[in-house]
Amino acid sequence: MQYHVDSELVAAEDATVSVRDRGFMYGDAAFETLRAYGGRVFEWDAHAERLRRTCCALSLDHGLSDDDLRGRIRETLAANDLDDAYVKLSISRGVQPGKLAPGPVEDPTVVVYVADLPRGGRADRGSEPVWDGPATAAVVETRRIPDAALPAHAKTHNYLNGILARLELGQGGDSEAEDANGDVPDEAIVLDSDENLAEGATSNLFLVSDGVLRTPSLDGPILPGITRRVVLELAEQKGIPVEEGTYGPADLRDADEAFLTNSTWEVRPLAAVEGPDGETAELGAGPVTDRLAEAFDARVERDHYE
Template identity: 50%
Template sequence: MSDDADRRGDDADRRYHVDGEIVPAESATVHVEDRGFVYGDAARETMRAYGGRVFRWERHADRLARSCEALSIDHGLSDADLRGRVDETLAANDLSEAVVEVSVTRGRRAGGSGRSGGSGDRFDPRVGGDPTVVVTVRPLPRGGVGSDPVFDGPATLQTVKTRKTPDRAVPADAATHARVNEVLARLELRVTGADEAMLSDPDGRVVGGADSTLFFTDGTGLKTPSLDGPVVPRVARAEVIDVAEEEGVPVEEGSYAPSEVREAEEVLLANATWGIRPVRTVDGIAVDGDGDGVAGPLTTLLSRLFDRRVEAACYGGERS
């Protein structure tokens, strides 16, 4: 696959996978009565392809399956079928370096009148059509060892008033299309221009970023909000924890106040797109008091080891 294709931005020639067919981006549509569009009744999974391979595909496939199970959506496809569609979409766009998103909706809501399609049944998940499965991609630079980050420097993190939806309302284990909560959190950033929102649960305990897992250290080890709260179990979260534990870094999963993050020696964020991203400031306060934007020693170590894992898994480990 060409390097030129890898670097393309918005491109009229982009092609997506919609219900089993590769179609031009401009034709890649779902029906206006699709429940994913109307209600956000859909599962989604975001992953990253390096060198034409999805990093930690098995973990992503398992997480998508858990999301579909939580929503009781049966798309009828095996993991191999889904991976085939991902590979076909990357190939159709001549992309080897990309962010990949897989969406599975419950399909179109039933129309007509009467008991099977009346307004009283509109939220009934048993009333609908066949699931809709969509795969989209967008290009990114090469990852792995010695690569340039996809983000523009360390992040600025801001505590927001918007609270994370309680797990009893929407299971945090289900990655869905219903993202209004995160959108509202990001809207609050317009005042300060921060890069990422730090959300808390209804009791004021930190759960993470709007679109990322949060880690920090006070010098005694790596800390991250526990999955006992409404914390998203991202694949990147599990990977960072694996990297730390393999290196002998103590990992604590607990309940933390925003003040503990503000007072931390190092703060970092992780998701499938960024990998690991250091944080420069929290609520305008420089992390560890310097504000120079240079990642701390633990963040640097974890980033290097994370990149080595990507290199070994997706590029054959040719760089050291």
């Protein structure tokens, strides 16, 4: 494998950054997780815009154009002969004097990391999902950082909030959280400081009740996911009623269907969720989830393969 580091393609084992890089020292960096289908990045313009908003929130003026960044992604995909891939693009201020207050960005660190993924699009074209089956989740004690403390729309290298949430599930830690079958849940559902549903550690959350698609509003501390936005657009096109609002764990427990979205999982049904009371609610896919998953696959097929 080869990765793109500071304008150069380098072998994976040589892909390093300085220990004095502010992204390493302070988490002072922006990133985007993207999906390539058929050699092209899905929803590039939306990802580029969200990256700009993150950099603006950090006052990180890196001086690089969208075309430059997109070109580095293309070079990395081509160097690894990948058409369908996971892509992570990171930008930090680079190496600066070891003090908390940052200085002007003179030499930003830009890294593109890629990994192979199955073909996207319609399943009847031979594609395989990136997940083994519907997800399971648990509502955890870790709370979403308030927007006033750290802007919810910013994707920064400071991902401790999500890490702590996942550690509660036993994913990589010493805790032994398991569901009724002895399996560690796939995702941690975090609440905001008012005990309302926020999102997954790395995903946005949707539920369906009485035929209405519901998802936590961006008025709360919610990351504006790119796949989240696409799903809302598809729901409107399909005539599916949509409500963005404020919901509690009980709303998820009583839902008819639920699913999670992110760039890698796309639309992943949520089979079961353990609530804060320790009770597990069985959920799963249904007609609305299935319609949206099919519409998402059809859009990928049309825009990236046909």
